[in-house]
Amino acid sequence: DSGVTQTPKHLITATGQRVTLRCSPRSGDLSVYWYQQSLDQGLQFLIHYYNGEERAKGNILERFSAQQFPDLHSELNLSSLELGDSALYFCASSVATDSYEQYFGPGTRLTVT
Amino acid sequence: GNSVTQMEGPVTLSEEAFLTINCTYTATGYPSLFWYVQYPGEGLQLLLKATKADDKGSNKGFEATYRKETTSFHLEKGSVQVSDSAVYFCALRDNTNAGKSTFGDGTTLTVKP
Numbered sequence: 139d140s141g142v143t144q145t146p147k148h149l150i151t152a153t154g155q156r157v158t159l160r161c162s163p164r165s166g167d168l169s170v171y172w173y174q175q176s177l178d179q180g181l182q183f184l185i186h187y188y189n190g191e192e193r194a195k196g197n198i199l200e201r202f203s204a205q206q207f208p209d210l211h212s213e214l215n216l217s218s219l220e221l222g223d224s225a226l227y228f229c230a231s232s233v234a235t236d237s238y239e240q241y242f243g244p245g246t247r248l249t250v251t
Numbered sequence: 252g253n254s255v256t257q258m259e260g261p262v263t264l265s266e267e268a269f270l271t272i273n274c275t276y277t278a279t280g281y282p283s284l285f286w287y288v289q290y291p292g293e294g295l296q297l298l299l300k301a302t303k304a305d306d307k308g309s310n311k312g313f314e315a316t317y318r319k320e321t322t323s324f325h326l327e328k329g330s331v332q333v334s335d336s337a338v339y340f341c342a343l344r345d346n347t348n349a350g351k352s353t354f355g356d357g358t359t360l361t362v363k364p
Contacts, residue, residue, distance in 0.1 A: 194351045230294075
C-alpha cells in the first residue's frame with residue numbers, strides 16, 4: 139500500500155459525459171502527478187501540482203483539467219468524453235517538486251462506451 | 252523532446268534465469284533515470300533509480316547502471332523468481348523541466364517455475 143488513494147476504482151460512462159477522478163496523496167506529500175495509461179499510448183504524464191499550484195503540463199487534452207485543493211487532494215476532470223479516453227488513470231505523490239520518488243495510487247479504470 | 256525506448260516484450264524466462272531488459276533514452280541535459288515495476292491490478296512502484304552518469308541503482312537483486320556514453324539504463328537480475336513476474340517500466344525525469352517524467356512502453360516479464 140503506497141498511501142495514495144484514488145476513487146473511484148472503476149468508472150463506466152457514455153461518450154460526451156463528464157467525470158471527476160479523485161486522488162488523496164500520502165500524508166505530508168505536497169506534489170501530485172496525474173498519468174494516463176492506455177494500451178496504444180502507454181503511460182503518459184498529464185499534469186503536476188505542487189501545494190495547490192500547477193507546476194508542469196504534459197500531454198493533457200484541453201477537455202481535461204485538474205486542480206489541487208488546500209487539503210492537498212487533487213481532482214482530474216475529464217469532459218466531452220470520447221471512446222479513446224478509456225484508460226487507467228494514475229495519481230502519484232511525492233514530498234516535493236524535486237523528489238525522486240513518486241508513490242503511485244492503484245488507479246481509476248475509466249471505460250467510455 | 253525526451254523519449255525512452257524499451258526492449259519489446261513479452262519476455263518469458265524460467266526461474267533462476269538471468270534477466271536483461273534493455274532501455275535507451277534521448278534527453279536534453281542530464282536526466283535522472285528510473286525503473287518502475289507494476290504488478291497486476293496495482294500502481295507503479297519505484298524499483299531503483301540513478302541520478303547521474305555511472306551511478307548504479309540496485310534493489311531486490313535488480314541492478315541498472317546509468318551509461319551516459321550509450322544513453323542506456325539496462326535492467327538486470329542474476330536469478331529471477333516467479334514473484335518477479337510483472338510489467339517493468341523504464342523512465343527518465345527531466346530535471347530542467349519541472350521534473351517532467353517520460354516513461355517507456357513497459358516490458359512484461361513472465362517467470363515460469
